[in-house]
Amino acid sequence: MNRIKVGKIIAELATLGLFLAFLFPFFLVLINSAKTAFEVTQYPLVMPKNWGTLFKNIATIWTSGNIQYPASLVSSSIITSVSLLAISLLSSQAAWALVRTKTKTSNVIFFIFVAAMVIPFQIVMFPLLSWLRTITGITGLRLLRTYAGMILCYVGFGVSLSIFMYHGFIKSIPVELEEAATIDGCSRAQIFYKIIFPVLSPIHATVLVLNGIWIWNDFLLPLLVLGKGNAIQTIPLAVSNFAGAFVKQWDLILTAILLAMIPVVICFLLAQKYIVKGMVAGSIK
Amino acid sequence: MNIKKENTLVFWLFLAPVLLAFAVVIVVPFFMGVFYSFTNWSSSAKADGGLRFIGLENYIESFKDPAFAHSFGVTIIYTIFNMVFINFVAFALALLVTSKIKLRKIYRVGFFVPNLIGGLILGYIWQFLFNNALPSLGKTVPALAGLANPENLLLAKPASAIAALIIVGTWQYAGYIMMIYIAAIENVPAELHEAAMIDGASPMERLRAITLPMAAQAFTVTMFLTLVQSFKQFDVNVSLTSGGPSTMFQGVPVLGTELLALNIYNTAFLSNFLAMGQARAVVFFLVLAVIALVQVAVNKKKELEL
Numbered sequence: 001m002n003r004i005k006v007g008k009i010i011a012e013l014a015t016l017g018l019f020l021a022f023l024f025p026f027f028l029v030l031i032n033s034a035k036t037a038f039e040v041t042q043y044p045l046v047m048p049k050n051w052g053t054l055f056k057n058i059a060t061i062w063t064s065g066n067i068q069y070p071a072s073l074v075s076s077s078i079i080t081s082v083s084l085l086a087i088s089l090l091s092s093q094a095a096w097a098l099v100r101t102k103t104k105t106s107n108v109i110f111f112i113f114v115a116a117m118v119i120p121f122q123i124v125m126f127p128l129l130s131w132l133r134t135i136t137g138i139t140g141l142r143l144l145r146t147y148a149g150m151i152l153c154y155v156g157f158g159v160s161l162s163i164f165m166y167h168g169f170i171k172s173i174p175v176e177l178e179e180a181a182t183i184d185g186c187s188r189a190q191i192f193y194k195i196i197f198p199v200l201s202p203i204h205a206t207v208l209v210l211n212g213i214w215i216w217n218d219f220l221l222p223l224l225v226l227g228k229g230n231a232i233q234t235i236p237l238a239v240s241n242f243a244g245a246f247v248k249q250w251d252l253i254l255t256a257i258l259l260a261m262i263p264v265v266i267c268f269l270l271a272q273k274y275i276v277k278g279m280v281a282g283s284i285k
Numbered sequence: 286m287n288i289k290k291e292n293t294l295v296f297w298l299f300l301a302p303v304l305l306a307f308a309v310v311i312v313v314p315f316f317m318g319v320f321y322s323f324t325n326w327s328s329s330a331k332a333d334g335g336l337r338f339i340g341l342e343n344y345i346e347s348f349k350d351p352a353f354a355h356s357f358g359v360t361i362i363y364t365i366f367n368m369v370f371i372n373f374v375a376f377a378l379a380l381l382v383t384s385k386i387k388l389r390k391i392y393r394v395g396f397f398v399p400n401l402i403g404g405l406i407l408g409y410i411w412q413f414l415f416n417n418a419l420p421s422l423g424k425t426v427p428a429l430a431g432l433a434n435p436e437n438l439l440l441a442k443p444a445s446a447i448a449a450l451i452i453v454g455t456w457q458y459a460g461y462i463m464m465i466y467i468a469a470i471e472n473v474p475a476e477l478h479e480a481a482m483i484d485g486a487s488p489m490e491r492l493r494a495i496t497l498p499m500a501a502q503a504f505t506v507t508m509f510l511t512l513v514q515s516f517k518q519f520d521v522n523v524s525l526t527s528g529g530p531s532t533m534f535q536g537v538p539v540l541g542t543e544l545l546a547l548n549i550y551n552t553a554f555l556s557n558f559l560a561m562g563q564a565r566a567v568v569f570f571l572v573l574a575v576i577a578l579v580q581v582a583v584n585k586k587k588e589l590e591l
Contacts (some may be wrong), residue, residue: 005399006489007384008384008385010591011381011384011386012386012387014391015292015378015381015382015386015389016388016392018378018381018392018396019391019392019395019396022396022398022399022412022456022460023395023397025399025407025410025411025414025456026398026410028410028413028414028418029410029413032413040417041417042421043421044413044417044418044421045418045421045422045425086302089308090302090303091303093299094299094300094302094303094304096299097295097296097299097300098300101292101376104516106296109300109304113307115517116307116311116312117309118570118574118577119315119329119570120517120566120569120570121403121565122320122546122549122550122566122569122570123316123318123501123566123567123569124311124314124318124319125314125563125565125566126311126318126553126559126563126566127313127314127317127318127321128310129313130317131309131313131314131317131372135309152306152309152310152469153310155302155303155306155310156307156309156310156311157305157310157311159303159307160307163303184516187291188291188292189295189298189299192299213401213573216403216504217401217402217403217404217405217406217520218403218404219403219404219519219523220520220550236361236403236405239406239409240523240524243409243524250413250417250579253409254410254411254413257406257409259412260403260406261402263408264401264402267399268398268401269492272394275401276393276397276464278418279400279464280464280465280468
């Protein structure tokens with residue numbers, strides 16, 4: 001009995017230790033955001049003398065023309081929310097059409113979407129840029145450095161996995177549900193938007209979480225499509241731009257990082273249950 | 286309008302937006318990319334219309350380039366160690382937080398958090414930790430004085446900088462993989478453990494005879510997930526080491542910690558060898574395609590066994 005007790009205490013202490021170690025880097029960001037440039041380089045490990053410095057640093061970052069934090073926050077929010085709306089609506093309706101139409105064409109299209117999940121971004125990124133320029137040349141529609149182009153890219157890269165996840169779930173919805181609605185006089189399109197779309201809530205949650213984390217944190221795609229230092233900047237772009245321009249000015253870089261993490265942490269605390277569930281479900285698919 | 290016609294119409298209308306976006310963003314650039322990798326494509330070769338077919342030259346030159354060979358090697362080392370460490374740490378964490386300890390819900394969240402923050406930002410945080418916080422610790426604690434020596438900075442030497450990348454990679458993904466293991470461990474029926482306890486099995490014996498075999502299904506998922514994620518690592522590489530420091534390889538200086546994704550990017554944009562960067566991206570894709578085929582085969586075999 002005693003041996004089990006000792007084991008339990010060791011497990012408790014080990015987990016606590018690991019927990020603190022895992023969160024230590026974030027703690028380091030927090031305490032050093034509340035220091036002056038000199039204090040950060042000289043005493044990175046001691047607690048700040050004056051927490052008021054934290055608000056001074058935040059104000060500096062918030063108003064700095066070099067990072068444009070408020071504008072980046074708005075841009076990141078627009079890009080993420082519009083892309084998520086488009087991805088969940090468009091891929092759920094596509095998946096439903098694919099499941100409920102049992103033809104060879106439908107099977108081939110679904111297979112292509114699934115197979116495309118293997119394609120890494122690296123193989124398409126260089127031609128994508130020159131091809132988006134070509135499209136602009138032909139149609140006059142500006143795609144580089146615009147919201148439209150950025151969102152189009154996220155929809156294109158996001159639909160494969162999303163269709164796959166919706167497809168799996170829709171297969172399990174009984175057709176009788178739709179047949180009843182047909183008898184009541186619903187058209188095909190109405191059936192989807194009124195009956196099927198609301199039933200998909202658990203998959204909507206998973207799709208929103210998986211794509212949301214990816215899009216919000218993504219760096220390489222916005223770097224290529226939006227470019228560094230242009231009018232539209234996402235938060236990762238702005239942070240990397242700032243860190244590149246203010247090398248070693250750790251008091252401000254760490255404050256910028258702190259501000260970049262805050263929206264994510266808030267979202268996580270609000271939707272913790274869905275996020276953890278969604279990410280686990282996404283991995284197993 | 287008859288029902289069949291309406292169905293076909295709705296089918297294509299519902300698919301049109303995704304097909305369009307998918308074609309513009311993935312299908313067309315994919316085939317362009319494969320084609321360009323066999324040409325002398327560059328920003329100038331396109332402008333004056335001098336695009337020429339040069340066969341396998343980009344591929345042959347890439348494999349002759351020590352920087353690419355080195356990058357390939359570093360990526361394999363990084364991927365293997367990352368896979369092992371992530372899965373080991375994640376499984377250990379999962380065992381701890383599924384035991385009956387206090388605050389286990391809070392611990393799970395804590396371990397998971399790094400995974401929510403972008404790799405780019407994580408890399409900057411750890412750069413600060415390795416370059417400033419650790420040396421400062423060396424100055425304050427006499428027993429760790431070695432840490433204060435600039436020569437001992439983890440990011441100053443290629444081998445230790447790769448170790449640093451692995452540390453950050455493990456920290457970044459372990460919490461996510463842990464969640465998958467937790468789901469697997471919690472799926473083990475409690476009766477199995479109760480029966481084993483009545484038979485006098487120790488916790489270690491139960492781990493070996495019950496938990497591990499029951500969690501085996503999750504191992505395939507996590508192994509391939511961490512394999513692919515590690516192989517594609519880019520963001521942390523950019524912000525933590527930018528590929529540096531340089532080292533000598535086959536008689537020429539190369540970037541010591543440049544993983545493949547970064548090498549592809551640098552070849553095209555820093556060195557301006559667009560077509561060669563593209564050829565390397567095709568190689569990168571082929572490796573991932575082989576991994577995916579193996580994964581499918583393994584899963585098929587598992588399904589047959591069940």
